[in-house]
Amino acid sequence: MTEKTHSTKYEFKAEVKKLLDILVHSLYTSREIFLRELISNASDALDKIRFESNKGTDIADNDLQLEIKIEFDDKKKILTITDTGIGMTRDEVITNIGTIAKSGTEEFVKLVSEAKDYANNIIGRFGVGFYSVFMVAKEVIIRTKSFKKDEPAIEWKSDGLGDYEISELSDKIKRGTQIEILLKDDASEFAEKWRLEQTIKKHSSFISFPIFIGKEKINTISAIWREPKSSVTKEKYTEFYKFLTYDNNEPMDIIHKSVDAPIQFNALLFIPSKSFEYFWMDRENYGLDLYVRRVLIQHKNKDLLPEYLSFVKGVVDSEDLPLNISRETLQENVVFSKISSSVTSTVLSHLTDKAKNDKDGYEKFWKEHNRVFKLGYSDFINHEKYSELLRFNSSTCNDKDELISLADYVTRFKEDQKEIFYLSGPNRDSILSDPHLEIFKKKGLEVLFMFDPIDEFVVSSIRKYKDYEFKSVLNADLKKLEKIKDSQVADNKVDELSRDDEKHLSSLLSKMKLILGDKVVEVRLSKRLVDSPSCLVSEGDEMSAAMQKILKMANQNVETQKRIMEINQNHSLIRNLLKVYKTNVDDEFIQQVTEQLYESSLLQEGNLEDPHELVKRINVMLEKSSDWYCKVKNIS
Numbered sequence: 086m087t088e089k090t091h092s093t094k095y096e097f098k099a100e101v102k103k104l105l106d107i108l109v110h111s112l113y114t115s116r117e118i119f120l121r122e123l124i125s126n127a128s129d130a131l132d133k134i135r136f137e138s139n140k141g142t143d144i145a146d147n148d149l150q151l152e153i154k155i156e157f158d159d160k161k162k163i164l165t166i167t168d169t170g171i172g173m174t175r176d177e178v179i180t181n182i183g184t185i186a187k188s189g190t191e192e193f194v195k196l197v198s199e200a201k202d203y204a205n206n207i208i209g210r211f212g213v214g215f216y217s218v219f220m221v222a223k224e225v226i227i228r229t230k231s232f233k234k235d236e237p238a239i240e241w242k243s244d245g246l247g248d249y250e251i252s253e254l255s256d257k258i259k260r261g262t263q264i265e266i267l268l269k270d271d272a273s274e275f276a277e278k279w280r281l282e283q284t285i286k287k288h289s290s291f292i293s294f295p296i297f298i299g300k301e302k303i304n305t306i307s308a309i310w311r312e313p314k315s316s317v318t319k320e321k322y323t324e325f326y327k328f329l330t331y332d333n334n335e336p337m338d339i340i341h342k343s344v345d346a347p348i349q350f351n352a353l354l355f356i357p358s359k360s361f362e363y364f365w366m367d368r369e370n371y372g373l374d375l376y377v378r379r380v381l382i383q384h385k386n387k388d389l390l391p392e393y394l395s396f397v398k399g400v401v402d403s404e405d406l407p408l409n410i411s412r413e414t415l416q417e418n419v420v421f422s423k424i425s426s427s428v429t430s431t432v433l434s435h436l437t438d439k440a441k442n443d444k445d446g447y448e449k450f451w452k453e454h455n456r457v458f459k460l461g462y463s464d465f466i467n468h469e470k471y472s473e474l475l476r477f478n479s480s481t482c483n484d485k486d487e488l489i490s491l492a493d494y495v496t497r498f499k500e501d502q503k504e505i506f507y508l509s510g511p512n513r514d515s516i517l518s519d520p521h522l523e524i525f526k527k528k529g530l531e532v533l534f535m536f537d538p539i540d541e542f543v544v545s546s547i548r549k550y551k552d553y554e555f556k557s558v559l560n561a562d563l564k565k566l567e568k569i570k571d572s573q574v575a576d577n578k579v580d581e582l583s584r585d586d587e588k589h590l591s592s593l594l595s596k597m598k599l600i601l602g603d604k605v606v607e608v609r610l611s612k613r614l615v616d617s618p619s620c621l622v623s624e625g626d627e628m629s630a631a632m633q634k635i636l637k638m639a640n641q642n643v644e645t646q647k648r649i650m651e652i653n654q655n656h657s658l659i660r661n662l663l664k665v666y667k668t669n670v671d672d673e674f675i676q677q678v679t680e681q682l683y684e685s686s687l688l689q690e691g692n693l694e695d696p697h698e699l700v701k702r703i704n705v706m707l708e709k710s711s712d713w714y715c716k717v718k719n720i721s
């Protein structure tokens with residue numbers, strides 16, 4: 086028995102208790118993943134000690150082999166996992182094991198309790214892997230000795246119910262960590278060799294340190310990214326991908342590249358077939374693993390690829406970086422930045438080829454990863470490739486799911502067209518019914534439809550595609566549009582207004598302005614309307630309702646824009662209104678219609694704050710029209 090001193094009891098933090106409760110009670114079918122998590126922690130600890138050693142740090146037990154040992158006792162139902170890694174000090178045990186430090190853990194708990202199927206996939210990604218041991222353990226004892234020479238060895242002990250006990254071990258133990266698990270009665274299979282071997286082969290075969298059961302090495306690992314492409318089977322790639330990402334799905338694409346000049350590196354990259362962005366939580370959890378000569382230097386390095394390509398998973402390994410490079414100075418390293426720009430163009434070229442040669446595949450990619458990819462509007466270096474890879478829905482598409490590229494759009498330019506038009510809205514139907522679109526339909530001009538608020542940011546940041554500027558339909562120059570030939574012939578011919586009626590119409594407009602007061606700066610005749618009686622436009626550059634909403638959400642002060650009401654003089658409602666006006670300039674119907682038209686436009690834009698007046702007015706009008714209806718139909 087080892088001697089123990091200074092034994093102290095601690096209680097788990099509330100979120101740990103909650104997590105333990107979920108793990109123990111709901112993840113019954115995938116309990117074997119606890120072994121994957123413990124081996125992965127051992128491997129991390131070994132990576133860390135190798136890193137310290139390469140740096141030349143003074144290390145306790147520097148001569149130990151870097152390895153993981155699994156031992157079991159099927160009589161006593163005990164399983165132990167021992168590593169010669171970095172170990173932990175007393176303080177480290179308390180912070181690393183007793184609490185959940187990382188942000189996003191609360192969301193994890195929430196997500197897991199809502200969607201239990203996810204749990205075994207994402208548990209490792211969220212850095213709460215250690216606790217999974219309590220799915221199979223009655224009791225767990227950790228014995229650990231830090232690589233720091235004067236730190237004492239520590240024992241941590243818990244049954245995973247509410248508290249844990251920490252004491253100092255006075256006996257000498259070697260550097261590293263041992264996890265001793267007293268298995269639950271129904272988990273005794275994990276004290277049997279075949280079950281352990283099977284589980285390790287399934288989940289841990291790519292661990293780059295030897296894993297021993299007794300004297301036998303279980304994992305026959307190789308750095309497959311360093312092997313020639315032709316010698317790696319699809320199954321091997323997939324297996325490695327699953328090991329790397331904990332994703333159960335096959336990857337969508339595999340990019341395996343080996344570059345020799347000017348800088349040597351191997352990259353094995355994957356595009357997941359399902360986005361990892363669970364509601365945009367855990368956004369920080371991305372990056373590629375960076376190796377130098379097969380030695381892991383950094384997990385999830387975030388500078389090898391720009392953020393907008395962060396859906397890509399994988400590893401990069403180079404001969405040309407020093408082994409002892411520190412993570413802090415990586416970014417300033419010239420070799421590193423050359424590697425990273427080369428990795429970036431590798432991914433972009435892959436996507437470009439895919440878009441060209443596998444249209445359906447590219448659309449699948451787009452639907453899954455576009456939200457992250459669109460963030461690339463700030464990559465000025467790869468601006469051109471990025472623009473070619475963008476996809477939009479547009480007025481020429483048959484439905485909301487069809488996609489076009491900007492190159493497609495440009496091939497359909499009308500004579501004299503110089504701009505790429507776009508319009509935002511919550512969905513295709515609402516954009517299609519936007520009165521601003523009417524003149525574009527009439528002229529047969531294609532308009533990009535933007536359903537995702539970020540789309541507008543994208544086009545206003547990149548500003549141009551080739552020589553063509555992006556232009557919001559709301560701000561299109563009507564004089565320029567007029568010059569473009571109509572492609573639709575109006576099907577209902579309307580009579581020209583007489584000179585006299587034109588005068589009356591002009592004074593009706595003034596009357597309408599009077600009714601609306603400060604709400605609008607002007608009421609004028611429209612050149613853009615075809616089917617609707619009226620619409621609201623803004624003076625100068627108009628910000629779309631979608632953009633205004635984003636800015637408001639970001640707590641930006643959005644100046645309410647001065648609006649102009651435009652009237653379609655050919656619309657029968659306006660013609661009738663003119664008749665009423667000519668009979669009695671003060672007829673109350675004029676006021677009702679004017680206010681209604683104004684509020685309808687606001688409603689359509691999503692800017693009507695209070696619908697009460699509008700509803701009241703509609704009801705009054707409905708009542709009147711029901712009288713009319715009964716009369717016409719001879720109903721009494």
Ligand code: ADP
Nearest residue numbers: 126127130170172181182212213214215216262
């Ligand atoms: P993660 O591995 O994602 O950080 P875990 O819950 O698996 O989350 O482990 C929590 C922490 O406990 C680790 O980050 C590490 O600091 C520490 N730890 C766990 N196992 C070991 C080990 N075998 N050796 C050293 N430290 C360990």
Ligand code: MG
Nearest residue numbers: 122126214215
């Ligand atoms: Mg872990």
